[in-house]
Amino acid sequence: MMRKVKNPVLYLPHELIIQILLRLPVKSLIRFKCVCKSWFSIISSDPQFANSQFQLTAATHTHRALIISIVSPHETLSIDLEESLDDDNASVSLNPNFLASGIAIKGSCRGFILLHCSSSLSLWNPSTGVYTNIPSGYNLDADADAENFYGFGYDQSTDDYLIVSISSDTDSSYLEFFSIRANTWKQIDPGTYIHHTNTIFDDDPRVGLFFNGAIHWFAHFLDLKKKVIVAFDLMERKLLDMHFPDQFISELDYCGLWVFQEFLSLWSMNYSNDTVQIWVMKEYKLHSSWTKTHVLPSDTSSTLYFFPLHCTKRGDIVGVDDNTILMKYNDDGQLLEHRSYDNDPCGYHVTMYTESLLSLPEDDAQA
Template sequence: MMQGLIKTRTELPEMLVLEILSKLPVKSLTRFRCVCKPWSSSFETPHFITKHHHNNIKNNYLNLLLKRCHGGTRDDIHYFSQLSTEKDQNFRVNHNIHLPFFENFVHGPFIHGPCNGILCLADLGGLGHNVALWNPSTREFKIIPQTTVQRPPGLLDFSTFNSLGFGYDSQTDDFKIVRSVTNYFEENLDEGLMEDWNSQVELYSLKSDSWKEISFTGFYAFASILFNNYVNGFIYCQAVGVDHHILSFDMVNEKFSTSPLPEFGWSLEQYYLELLDFNGLLGAIFYPREGTDKSFDLWVMNGSWTKQFSAESVLGVERPLGFWKNGELFLESSDQELVLFDPSVKELRNLGIHAYKSTMQITAYVESLVPLNGRSEYEECIIRRPVGG
């Protein structure tokens, strides 16, 4: 006669266990590294990292990061706010994050990306020498080494970094940064001194952890700083030459090419243009330079340019900041408040988050386990403060 129940343990197949784990947030996976060494090792494999990232994209698990400044000028200390994405919390601030590496630079860092969950931060308000990669999910931070690209002889004491793009090379599994550099010279003429300049383009590879010069002729370009302008292996920016074009950079072939802008019917002297990733396609959003009664036209490239939507007479707003789920658009109001506009019902919702004018930049990203070979936020003295804590 049985004295008690016999307990049995069912072992799940390893592949099924990893499939389940790949659907968990990074915070949970960080804790589960302590469960057993095979799990910890599996979380570092390219297959698991890719599977985990694709699951987050598939389920549209987005996180929100807002860069802002609370001071009385643009030059006060900039910091990041992690916003809640829970439906009932109205995007309230969960954490404020301070990055000491950028605190002594004018305007703080601009965000480029995200790309596979990685953000590229760059000081383009000053001389632009300082660049870092940041994975806010794993809380890893990597300071990019200074360039070793040789400058032409006769250079003045400084060069400026005018634009920057950040993207992913799927062929070599490498993250790359491309930026343009303007070099300034003095020329001796009979009547005195004259300043002259030329441009170089340089590229950083995370795999080699180094910079190199690449060829670039014919255009002067500046990149978007409001939106993520990396789309499906290409970086896009506006090229200014004889005509207005889009300049694209192929992350695999490391080559530039141009394509036309949409014929949106207005002059770029009257309208701002921002290029962005819109649901995996290249998008272009146009909005007026003047007034607080704005219109927003979104065009999308899918073989050819087509107008996605047009929102007219949105009152009391200054500029777009980024798209949210279901095509909703974050905007900066004329009162320097973060607001959310739903084009389908033409509804504007105040979110109660303020910043000094034109310092807000919002980034929506999915979590990622991609390693940077950098250091932890703690080692870089990055401070996260829970709101109310």
């Protein structure tokens, strides 16, 4: 009599399971926490896994656009810009029910969104839903005549996130930054810069661009009486400035900063010929490396402006206009598709982010 052979139990080495999980979307990973205790521990509380997952996602250029309405209740969409804008499966509705009215996006870094609402700041990870309130700083409730500029970035040397606030008026500027790890605000002398307000585009667009370990804004350098790009180096805790391209003649009211193909990039509107020009700094901080790479037509819609957000893996350029219509151009400047997401007459704020499981570092005093 022959014995029945039991089906062998399939076994995967722990290291292989980790490699498989690292390549899954965050949405799937959150669902898979309930598979077993081991997976729950890996996905929920292993900082090395979370960091590896983020690094892999960022390296594959898997980025999403976050569109959030200004007023409450906040309609919030997360959109995969690698997919067709007409693909409903590429967008996901989020429910940030902790938000109050008058919300504004002030920065994005490593999957976290810096939000400003009613003179208070919060950090939110839209992938996990976790948010943290930030204590008030010295100048967050500055005089109404002062202009407030914000930035948010990551200092890799100390594994710390910094929130930067600059209060600027006609005579002087004040810079302070908040360390997540130290849980404190500090002030430094910002020098003779007056930061620039380009309010033609938005009610509150004065958001610094985080790139290459520094946060970048437009500013007037009073000593040189010249407009510059000023950057706050998060590791050195100091400001530096860079000059615009020699042939760049656009007013700062009609231009902005973004990251294009891993380079610091500058876009500018030219209303005389209805185009958007894109300049790329091929070598960071090297003025002679500025190169004009694209001229896109902006007369394809009746909107006031178009500014780029993201370059896809295929090289397409996706941007948004003043009616929150996403528009996608190919590398030759041909409009491929567009779609409106604006159902709110008060408007939306838009930013790019990378999905992550990352948590904020603990206060050193509590660690």
